[in-house]
Amino acid sequence: MExxxxxxxxxxxxxxxxxxxxxxxxxxxxxxxxxxxxxVNGEIDTRRGRKLYGGDVVSFGGEEIKIED
Incomplete structure (x- = not known):
């Protein structure tokens, strides 16, 4: 996980x-x-400008990104 x-x-x-x-x-x-x-956090999101905060997890192409403060 990135x-x-x-x-x-x-x-x-x-x-x-x-x-x-x-x-x-x-x-x-x-x-x-x-x-x-x-x-984002297990739900499809189609907004490119969606704001991500600490604790959010993004999934794409079998990869995950965790956002940290």
Whole structure:
């Protein structure tokens, strides 16, 4: 499981996918999110701008990202 440490209060879903190296670009992040391939805390989320906070877990392509404060 990849871990992303927050620098600010939150990170947006698209930025988290890029930071973890699961997508190459913001365009790719937008596509996979809108296609319903990404879940946050076990639920599909199609909002690229979804704010993620400490404790959230993102799943995509068999990989998981944990967000930490």
């Amino acid at each position: 871990t992303i440490k927050l620098r600010d209060e939150f990170i947006k879903l698209g930025q988290a996918l890029k930071a973890a190296g699961l997508v190459e670009s913001g365009v790719e992040a937008k596509e996979v999110i809108q296609d319903g391939q990404v879940s």
